[in-house]
Amino acid sequence: MAATPESRRQDVLRQVLARRHELARHLVEEYRTVVPEYRDLPEAVLTRDVTESAVFNIEQLVRAFRDRVEEPIDEDEWLRRSATRRVHQQVSLPSLLRTFRLWGNHLWRTMAELAGDDEVGRALAIDMAGEVMSYVDRVSAAVTEAYIRESSMVSTDGFALRADVLETLLRGEPVNERARRQSAVLAVNLRARLVVVVIQLPRRDDEFSGARAAMRVARDTLAPLSRNCLVGARDTEVVCICTAETDEDVRELALAADKLVASGRGWTVGLGRAHHGLPGVRRSYAEGREAADLGSSTRQPGRAIRFADVLLDQILRGTQHTDALLEETVRPLTEYDERRRAELLATLRAYVTSGFNLTKAAARLSVNPNTVVYRLRRIHALTGRDPAVVDDLLLLALGLRLHDTTAPLA
Numbered sequence: 001m002a003a004t005p006e007s008r009r010q011d012v013l014r015q016v017l018a019r020r021h022e023l024a025r026h027l028v029e030e031y032r033t034v035v036p037e038y039r040d041l042p043e044a045v046l047t048r049d050v051t052e053s054a055v056f057n058i059e060q061l062v063r064a065f066r067d068r069v070e071e072p073i074d075e076d077e078w079l080r081r082s083a084t085r086r087v088h089q090q091v092s093l094p095s096l097l098r099t100f101r102l103w104g105n106h107l108w109r110t111m112a113e114l115a116g117d118d119e120v121g122r123a124l125a126i127d128m129a130g131e132v133m134s135y136v137d138r139v140s141a142a143v144t145e146a147y148i149r150e151s152s153m154v155s156t157d158g159f160a161l162r163a164d165v166l167e168t169l170l171r172g173e174p175v176n177e178r179a180r181r182q183s184a185v186l187a188v189n190l191r192a193r194l195v196v197v198v199i200q201l202p203r204r205d206d207e208f209s210g211a212r213a214a215m216r217v218a219r220d221t222l223a224p225l226s227r228n229c230l231v232g233a234r235d236t237e238v239v240c241i242c243t244a245e246t247d248e249d250v251r252e253l254a255l256a257a258d259k260l261v262a263s264g265r266g267w268t269v270g271l272g273r274a275h276h277g278l279p280g281v282r283r284s285y286a287e288g289r290e291a292a293d294l295g296s297s298t299r300q301p302g303r304a305i306r307f308a309d310v311l312l313d314q315i316l317r318g319t320q321h322t323d324a325l326l327e328e329t330v331r332p333l334t335e336y337d338e339r340r341r342a343e344l345l346a347t348l349r350a351y352v353t354s355g356f357n358l359t360k361a362a363a364r365l366s367v368n369p370n371t372v373v374y375r376l377r378r379i380h381a382l383t384g385r386d387p388a389v390v391d392d393l394l395l396l397a398l399g400l401r402l403h404d405t406t407a408p409l410a
Contacts, residue, residue: 005120010066012114012124016107017062024054027106034102037095044173045089053082057103061135065128079139081235083146089164090176093147097140104136160215161232166239169278170285183278186230190241193274195250196284197222197240197257197304200292202266214238214267221259225252237289241281244274257304268295269304290314294405316402329399332382344382347375349404351387352397 016023028051031038038046056078086096111132112125164179165186174180199218201210211233218240223229226242226249233239244250254271261269270292272284287307294310316322333344347365351372354360362369376387385392 005124008115008120008124009128012111012128013062013066015114016058016110019110020055020058020062023058023106023110024051027054027103030102030106031099035095035098037091038099041089041091041176042174045175049082049085053078054103057139058107061107061132064135065131079142080146083143084163084235085167085175087147087163090178093144096143096147100136100140100143104132108132161230161241163232163234166230166232166234169241169281170234170239172278172282187278190228190281191277192228192243193245193276194280194284195242195244195253195274196272196281196288197242197253197260198270198272198285198288198292199238199240199260200268200270200295201236201238203236211236211238213265217263217265218260221256222253225249225256237292239285241285250274254304254306258302261304262302268292270295271304271306273307310405312401313405316398316405322402325395325399325402329383329385329396330403333379334403336378336382342375342378344375344379345400345403347372348379348387348396348400351376352400356387356393 028038028046031050032046033039038050041050060078083096108125108129111128112121115121115124115128162179162182164175165182168174168179168183169186169190174183197218199214201214215231215233215238218238219229219231222231222240222242226244228241228243230241231238242253244253257269257271260267270288270290272286272288272291275281275283291305291307291310294313295305316325319325330345333348336342337344343365347361350361350364351358354364358369358372362372365372379396380386380388380392383396385396387393387396
């Protein structure tokens with residue numbers, strides 16, 4: 001039976017998707033040959049960042065073509081991040097847009113070849129040419145907006161650490177030659193013990209004005225406490241690298257970070273531990289960012305999230321047995337509560353947070369202590385874990401912790 005235009009179309013898209021890594025490598029070689037600014041990029045940037053972006057863009061195009069949807073590309077996080085990285089790599093906007101035109105032309109030629117030279121294939125190639133042009137136009141508009149916003153951010157505040165330099169410090173690989181030289185200079189002053197504070201901005205905030213305000217407040221709050229304090233913006237967060245030579249310096253910076261949270265601006269603030277030198281900057285940043293990411297699931301309002309605060313959460317999420325832990329502890333209680341409205345999970349939570357004190361747990365729940373005793377026995381019956389036995393109680397508490405920190409982020 002002859003292939004229908006739709007079946008031929010889906011077959012072409014499947015082949016493009018299967019060859020996406022090969023196509024991306026050819027595209028990057030074409031960028032390097034045709035666009036001078038891409039020849040000057042470090043090899044690591046081309047083989048990782050630019051190639052990965054090309055692969056992901058092919059995947060997005062195939063999904064849009066397969067489902068025949070025109071989603072608002074300007075809302076895609078991957079595209080915005082890709083455009084902002086090109087700002088830091090000193091790729092001009094005309095050069096960036098040229099790569100997207102090259103990308104569209106290369107993809108269409110590949111699709112036309114895969115479509116075949118018969119009547120169905122030629123008609124399909126013509127249809128896809130229009131779709132590719134439309135897709136490239138939408139991507140180009142979104143890229144232009146993101147690029148211009150990031151360029152404004154980079155050049156506005158003279159006191160702020162340039163975004164390309166900050167990116168080089170945090171990634172450990174230079175994003176351009178100027179950033180490499182500046183990072184080498186900064187490395188002389190970053191041999192000391194350092195703490196990184198990460199401020200995550202609310203999604204409702206305008207990224208440009210919100211980041212500027214956060215950088216100024218952070219610098220005014222943290223710089224007086226540190227011999228060196230570097231502040232810069234990265235994506236939707238502000239990063240502060242502060243010298244902390246003594247444990248007292250660390251404590252003062254932590255209290256100052258608490259003030260940032262208490263300012264009422266809706267910021268989530270994460271605090272990494274103190275480490276030494278440039279490798280320590282990257283480690284403290286990773287810890288601060290993890291702490292901020294988990295900040296919405298903690299129960300300490302008005303306070304910056306220390307990495308130590310979420311260390312147990314990180315361990316729990318990192319184990320391969322998280323699902324088994326929930327099945328052995330929390331899920332039997334939630335299922336029973338749904339059927340009987342028994343509040344067993346709330347009772348376990350009150351018992352744990354009150355320090356395993358029956359009277360205090362009963363007060364939190366506004367019930368009689370005997371009711372708490374009865375519910376704990378029911379918990380034992382449902383889970384096989386006895387809250388009166390230390391090992392069982394520890395397992396129940398860990399399951400509760402995992403449940404409470406995972407649910408809000410799901």
